Amino acid sequence: MFKEYLQYILSRGQIRFIVLVRSVLFLLVFSAIPAIQAGGAVALGGILIVLGLLGTYVVNGYVIRSGMDPARPVEFSKYFIFLLTLALFLILFFLIVARLVEPFLGTQLQEFLKKQSTEPGTPLPAEFVRFYLIFAFVLGLVLHLILPVLFSKLSLIQGIKELPSCIKRSDYIVAAWTPFVIMFVPDLLVSLISNSEEMMVSMFGQILLIVIFFFMLTSDIFLQYPTYYLVRTEKRIAEGPDNV
DSSP states (O other), rough: HHHHHHHHHHTTTHHHHHHHHHHHHHHHHHHHHHHHHHHHHHHHHHHHHHHHHHHHHHHHHHHHTSOOOOTSOHHHHHHHHHHHHHHHHHHHHHHHHHHHHHHHHHHHHHHHHHHHHHHHHHHOOHHHHHHHHHHHHHHHHHHHHHHHHHHHTHHHHHHHHHHHHHTOOHHHHHHHHHHHHHHHHHHHHHHHHHHHHHHSSSHHHHHHHHHHHHHHHHHHHHTTTTHHHHHHHHHHHHHGGOOO
C-alpha cells in the first residue's frame, strides 16, 4: 500500500508546493540562527520564519489527511481543533515521561549543565548519549503506534478507544514502525560518528546529513503513511471483503 500512498502524495500539487516552501524556510532558518541568538528586531523576523516553518507542517498535515477518504472530507476547523487537543495531550504525556525519567537522568544532567556553563565545549557523557538514543527510539516506537490511530479518527476519545484493537494487528505495527525506523537510522549513525570530525566531514558523513535534511523536509509525509493505511483499510473493509 506504500506505493499507492506515494501515488496519492505525488498526485497532490499542494503537497509538493508546501514542501518547496518549507525547504526555502529551512534555509532561511539556518541563515537566521546567528541573528536570533543576537536578539533585536532581526531576531523577531527569525522567529516569524520559524513559526512559518511550523505552519507548513500544520497545513501539509491537513492537506494529506483531508483527501485520504474522498467520501469523508475533513474540514480544517475540525482538524485544527484536533491538533490543539492533541498538543495538550502530548504536553501532559511528555510531562509524565519526564517525571518518570528524572530519577535516572536528573543528577547527571544537572552536573553536565553546570560543567557546560563553565566549559562550553564539554561533550555529553557517553552514558547520557546511549540513554538518549535508547529512550528516543523506544519513545518513538510508542508514539508512532498511538498517533496514527488518533489522526485516523481525528478525535482523542475515539482514537484511544480504537487503539487496543489496532496495536493487536501485526500489519498495522509494520506500517507504523517501518517509516520511523527508516528515519531513525541516519540519526543513529550520525550520533555514533559525531565525536569523529574526520567521519563527519567524510563523504559518508555528508551523505548522512543530506539524508537527515531530506527526512526533515518530508517527515510529515512519511509519518502520515500509517494513518493512510488505517483509513484506507477501514474503507475497504466497509466496502466488502473483496476490496480488502
